[in-house]
Structure formats: structure tokens, C-alpha cells
Amino acid sequence: MKKYKVGIVGCGQICKVRHAPEYAENPNTELMGFYDMNPDRAKELAKQYHCQAFDSLEALLTAGPDLVSVCSANTDHARSAIAALEHGCDVLCEKPMAVTLADCEAMLEAAHRTGRRLLIGHNQRLTPAHQEARRLIREGAIGKLLTFHTTFGHGGPESWTGVKDPWFFHRGAAVLGAAADLGIHKIDLINYLTDDLIVEGEAKLLTLDKKLPDGSPIQVDDNAIFLLRTQGGALGVAHASWTFYGQEDNSTVLYGTQGILKLYTDPDYSVILEHADGQVEKFAVGKITTNEEQQAGIRSSTGVIDEFVAAVTEKRPSCLDVDQVIHAMRVVLKAAQ
Template identity: 35%
Template structure:
């Protein structure tokens, strides 16, 4: 394939997540990044570092969309997803948007409706659906090794949370709504995926338990051009000693939610940003067994899925079935590369995808409802349902099941 045949890709937002677009920059092999958009001088400079001196750089997404692109990747901060996504969809340019789809249900629904009305391809970057450990769990569920799923539990130990989420815009609820949505959108999508249905009623509680001391915050904005690797320091311990936090810190650093899904499955999700370890633990319980992952094969070595499904017992570490999961090279255990490869194929050809715009909306809707519950005394909150016509539209053109 020559460069003439390459998909022409644009990237909107050249910040911490921008390197994921390197998987779409394969000149002569199917796709190449030809232009970027970022209003900040440091972002514009970073575009050249990532994609080469020949990449066109624009201060806004409109100039980028005027380049005659085949697809764009929207990698802006969460509160800045909606406008460029809508503009690209209206221009008929296939869209990859980083998760979460948006930070409000209303914006999610507007994006989905615009994609349907324009007929433009929409893809949301829920990379955990490509994580080998979780794909193994989904395979085992589909094979019926634990019977019919009745409960899904997820504990997310965010050991680097102070550096990752409390030293920049993530700590400001105006930019994210909260980490139960921003960080939790990944896991809520996986919970729904493993259980086979979205949340319909949720209840939650949480607190800003460790990173709330205003004396540990910066008095001004971060150094221009600084990104998380510039301030990350894994040797700082305990978390209560972290300083140089964002000037605004008003999101929770520990949160817990429970949900009833539309098919009756019960789910729980716990997220803590001051644990010493960093990994996700999923437990899936069926009417004929239980499975659990030990490790997630993301940057810390291999993992395994253990299944207990033969007989009753007391505690036993020796599972009835153990499935090894080998750590893969690349970011997020190789999931980012697989995610972008699926998007490029989808942008070029259409067809079914393992990610789902409808599921991405449902993850946001569950996170929004849970955050409302958390901040209003923990009442049960109903998750608004999506227009059935939109569900049917994306299922017909994009469902992989």
C-alpha cells in the first residue's frame, strides 16, 4: 500500500493521551496522521515531536477539519469532547473519541443522535474491552463456565491516583464531574459488558479523604507544557505527603457504588486513589461458579483468571480452572494498539466493533447517576434510558454480539 492509499487522520488535543494516536500513524501501511489541532503552544510543539515536522498544526479543530480528512481522534480533556466531536460528525468525518464519551448524559445523547442523523461513523475509546485479561473473562462467561451471571464486583486500586488525577484538571469537577465518572467509565463499561446489560438504578457514597488539604495545593497553574510523567514520582509515600496538588480539588478520592442492571444482575464498583498498589480486580459470580482475576497484566507482569465451579468448599486458593494471561507489550497491555487498529478498520470499512457508542453512553449515564447519589446523601437514583431507536441504530451497524 502506498501513502496515497493511507487513511488521512487528524488528532484533536495534543496532551497526555496523544501518544495513543501514534498507533494510527503508519505512513505507507494504511494510515497516517496528517494534521493536529491544539490551542496551546506547548501542545502544538508536542504534535511535531510525536508525528514529525511535516504534520500540519492548527489552533482549532475547524482548520483541521478543512484538510479533507478520513477520520479524527478527539483526545482533548473530557469537558472538551462534545464540540469537536459534533463538528467532525457534521462534516462526515469518522470519529474516535477518548472515553468518557462526554461528562453529561445530554451531551452523550446529542452526539449519538448526530451520528445517526449524519450517518457518520462514531467510535469510543474504551480500551479495556481489548485488555487480554478481560477478554479471557468474557470468553469464559460466553462459554458458560460459571453458568448465568448474577453479580459482578469490581475493586479498582488506583495506587498512583494522587499523581495521575489530583495534580491537574482531573481534580476539578467542572472538567470531569467526578472520578466515579472520569476514571470509573472504564470499569462501568466493563461491568456492563461482562454482565450483558447496563445499570438502571444506582446508589453511591464517597469522600475526599486524603487529598483535600488546601495547604498541599499549588497556588497557580502547572508549568506550561508539563504532562503527568513530568511530575510523577512513584517513591513518594504515604499519599498524605503528596504536594503540588491542583489549585482546585473537589472530586472524591474514594467512592463506592452499587447498581441493579436492566437484566437483574447486581453490581458493585469501588475506587480508591490512595492504595499502595495499582490494579483492577473483577469478580464475576454465576449460578454455577465464580471467577476472579489475580493481576491484570498491565505493566506489572503476568496475571491469571481463576474459576471455582466444581463443588462447595471452604477457602481454597487452588481453583478448579486457572487461565494464565501473559502480559503484552505496549500501553495498557497492548489494548491501545488493538483499540486503534479496530477504529482504523471501522473508519475504512464499517462493520461490527467490540466497543459500542451506546455502551459508552450507558457508562456515562451510570457514572452521572452515581455521582448524583454520592453527593446528595446516597439515595437510589434511576439511570435514564436511551431512545430505543438510537439503540437499534447502533446495534444494526456496529454490534459485535
């Protein structure tokens, strides 16, 4: 089979620890080039992966990649993804897919109009524990879902990017803080796990602790708490935080009429099913890779790139398709207004 030629836009952390190495390991893809508005970053990766560094998005797209990953700052996602779709590429765009509802809808429209694939990098959907949890919920293990708590918190993007004052802290490049960076992962996850759909949301977004170098508060939220309601009637809370200055928390607990499902609450058992009659089942289905581990070079494939390539090759729907993921974006962006 002919290998797909891959171009990557944005050569920062997520490109380095996830996209570039996972394409390099995929037998059906070949990296052809990188573009970053910081040319040195593109050059460094082009050297490492023996391909070309481009000095503009247009130059990269004109060189004819089949697949494009968008790994740039949040406010650039819509522009780069739409341009790549219009050049006939299939696109994998990092989350949050965009920062305004209009941009999200324009990306969806561009994918439909061009007939190309647009997948969003919601890796949480693919972790073994979340796959197992989805299976258990579908089998009726907890009965009807009534309430849920879901959390994603760590020490903030400055530890992840290694930059003291990252663009994540600035309204111009990020628009939203923890709400869109981490909250989107978990709100989307609830839709996926439950086959239900969050249809109502309200949120409180605050900047509690993070400071810019001049001592003023960062320009976006460092904590967001969402109160959510699903179509099926369940009520839940999602907490997204950049101020968990200890162990990362990536847990979700779902409470149903027949039991409780606990995900990533225990270091050894990533899925714990507590039946209403008191029986407890524990499943060791893998840990979730933390930011600290990824930064230290401890990598485990997220499966996101393999899923993208397989969905394009097999022309089959994917759980990362934009049509599915856009629901959570609509809730987050509306609640965060």
C-alpha cells in the same frame, strides 16, 4: 488501499502514549495534524510525527482529516466530537464520552444524523483477559451471574500526567473525578463481559485525601463507590479510586451459580476460574498495562486504534460503538448526581 488521514485533538498523555503511536503503527493510517489549546504541545507532536500543528479545531477539521481522535479534557469531548462528525469525519473519542447526559445524547444523535462512526476509547473491553472472560461467561462457565465486585484504583492523575495540579482535579474541566475517570471503565466492562446491562445504580462520591496546592480539597471526588443492579437481577459493587498509593488495582470478580471468575487478581494468571466443585482453571492471557508502565514508556498496543480503523474500513459494528457504551454513561451520570 488509500491511507486514512488522521487528526488528533488534545496532545497530552493519552495522545502521546496511545493514539499517536498506534496510528503511526497502523498500516492504513497517516497522521496529518494535531490541535491542542496549548500550541506548544501540538507543535511538539507535529514535529515528532512529521505533520502539521493547527491553531484551532476548525483549522484542523477544514484541512480534511478522514478520522479524528478526541483526546482533550472531559468537558471538551462533546464539542470536538460533534464538530468532527459534522465535518464528515469518523471519530474515536476518549472516555468518559462526555460529562452531562445531554452532551452524551447529543453525541449519539450527531453520529446517527451524520451517518459517521463514533467509537469511545473503552480499551478495557479489548484486553485479552477480558475477551477470554467474556468467552467463558458466554459458554456458561459460572452459570447465572449473581454478584460482582469490580475495582479500578491507582495513585491519581497527577502521577499519570506528571502535573501536580492537573485539570482532572477541577470541576470546570472534569466535572467528576474518579467516578467518571475510572468508574466508567468498570461499569462499562460489566455490561460487556456479561451481555447483561446495568440498569440501576446509586453512588457515594467523596473527596477523602487529594489536595490542591493551596491545601484545600480537590474539587471533584477522589473515591466513588457504586452499588449496581443489572437487568438480569445481579447485584454488584464498583470502586473507583485515585488514592490507591501502591500497586494499581484493576480487578474484577464475578460470582455465579456455577463458580467464580477472577480477573486481574493474580500477577501471573489474569483469568482464574473456580468451579463450584472445587476445580480451578488458571489462564495466563496477558497483564494489563499500568499507568506507571505507560508513563515509563513501556507500551503495548491497546488495540483501540486498530479496532477503530478496522470497524471503519470493514463497515462493521464495533464493541466500542457509542450505542453500546452510552448505557454505562447514563448509569454513572445519574448515580453521581
